[in-house]
Amino acid sequence: MIYPERFSNLADYAFPRLRALLDVHEPGGEPLALTIGEPQHAFPSWVGDVLADNIAGFAKYPPNDGEPDLLAAISAWIDRRYGVVVGPDRIMALNGTREGLYNAAMALCPETKNGKRPVILTPNPFYQVYMIASISVGAETIFVPATADNGFLPDYASMPADVLDRTAIAYICSPSNPQGAVASRDYWRELIALAEKHDFRIFADECYSEIYRDEAPVGALEVAAEMGADPERITIFHSLSKRSNLPGLRSGFVAGGTESIRLIRQLRAYSGAPLPLPIQRVSTRVWSDEEHVIENRALYNAKYKMAEEVLGNLPGYHTPEGGFFLWLPVEDGEAAALKLWRETGVRVLPGGYLSRDVNDKNPGKGFIRVAMVAPMEEMRRGLTLIRECLYD
Template sequence: MNPRLSSLQAYPFERLRDLLAGVHPPALPLIDFSIGEPRHPAPALVVESIIEHLHGLAEYPKVLGADTLREAIAAWASRRFTLPEGFLDPEKHILPANGSREALFSVAQALTDSGSGKDLILLPNPFYQIYEGAAILAGAQPYYLNCEASGQPDYRAVAPEIWQRCALLYVNSPHNPTGAALQAEDWDFLVATARQYDFILAADECYSEIYFDTPPAGVLSAAARSGSLSKVLAFHSLSKRSSIPGARSGFVAGDAELLAAFRLYRTYLGNAMPPFIQAASAAAWGDEKHVIAMREDYAEKFAAAAEILGDLLPVERPDGGFYLWLQVGDGEAFTRDLYAVQHVRCLPGTYLARAAHGAHPGVERVRIALVGPLDICREGLIRIRKFLQTFS
């Protein structure tokens, strides 16, 4: 057995299950804010495309994906991030993935070598736990960058000796769970730093299309400003953008040399996207109407949160994403007591972070995922208000 498996920590939802074991909530319908799984109906054009292309079950899918899918992805990314014509070559710079999660994990296995002296994989803290697991199973040491008051790490404060040991940097913007997005100048700094110190910049931008005012800046725009995709990999997903997590559809875009090696790895892994999902994905990347409607739905839910909880807790609409990252004191106690009194489930922030550099950025927080229908979210938020008023 791989000895590194014993170093993996329990996934947040396993820890949540243990925390709530033996708690007997009241006879109210469960409202689950714990998991970031979009629950909007799948767009009709996606469903229709899957049905239309089910004949693809008779074909082995190709790791590189169909030309039509890669062209649709390149066209979307070029529009979204205002890229020069031809900057993204669908043949060399795009690789479909079964959601961003599996690609974010496997990129560390395929493209890093802990024996080279580059023994660190850097990640924000709090973080998506896939980053930590990927680092450990790749034989690297996770190095946690605590998020500041801004909701993102201060990347400019990282010491040169840490950058020198860095094999790969995971960046999440907008960030899960804080919702904070990097600015264009931050991306410019990270692109330049990746090239200066020779590490891979893995930009997880799966929440980039859930925003409320200004579209978040992206790493591909910074790469275009620099004139090169060297050392840059951008990860995107339809799970959040189009509310189809069950389709497991995303892509990686960037450095052609890195993607050629990653494609070889994935050929052996055998995780090509089914043809009918490819067809549906191409349709989704080509349509913005359903995404605009989705953003309006999330805006309504954040407005409801501010209305219902704003006088009791500091509720701020994030730059992007669909999470409330609430400061509540003891996050585990809050989660357990809320479940016991109101049958509402959220996630303690301590399960999404680690103690590092003398601080633990999640211990006083809880994450609330506003992913359900508006009426269900309102009901859950009202129950949280009642809990706060009674047990504060």
């Protein structure tokens, strides 16, 4: 049998790699998983009631793009959150942001750019779907370091002009996964100006936008509107997974220019799976409610205050501006994760599993990612064990 070469050198995904590393060893204490970014706070109590009231909707095929009420609720949320009017024709409901981040590249990346193979820029470390989307469309993936030296956000302007002229799409995550860095208004302005100059699209992954410490992160569409940029330049992706503690709902949205969304909708009509009607009805209600989001954010911020008490005096420790991960410096992330598991039972993710080697350097190798999702006392126990095992 013949198989595609483009996927032949893929490493295992991060979590199968982690299982292969750890599961051949016994844990050194009561297991505590701080690996996956799966929220464990309670979702709104009324979600089950809305789902039950609309259970008959599972007997119908759902609309491809999202029900009018859902698209209107998302449009209203964008207006409240960012002060930008985005009509329902510029929005599509998603089965979580991963679907959108992948399929938007399939729908919008050209076969050539200025007569040459297109480039897709991605931060390094990165959410792995960016890379696989680039491979799938036949683009050249260029991994741009996002390290402490540049505020954990990629410096795309440092790319050579000939690379930027071939660039079709630049992925950017704010707040970033895994480091929790927030793109400032100036960062967005500079990136949008660069995209206008070199004629590429920005895919803004903003699924952690509602989990922040002090100030709400500025949004890509917000800055683009202030600049009067081409609406087709920016495509944003949001989710209820983190904002509302509903990762299993698989509900999010993509918004952008009218033509971009038309093409993404068209591809979905052929190849995708729209959200079931009961889930669309729940999503409509959830996007319309902010009270639970405020409560959720307060719970995370209490955990970060506790983390500062436990880890704040460690060299290199910093509280991230947003998101719910700690990005902790170690000598070797894989060795640290293995030592921690064997001696304490605490399970974390090596930073190198979220990065790619470029010129024999992996910007995630010297880190571990810790998901701050467990209940408060479990987090306190886990962070204390991390400190005692890896740092004291």
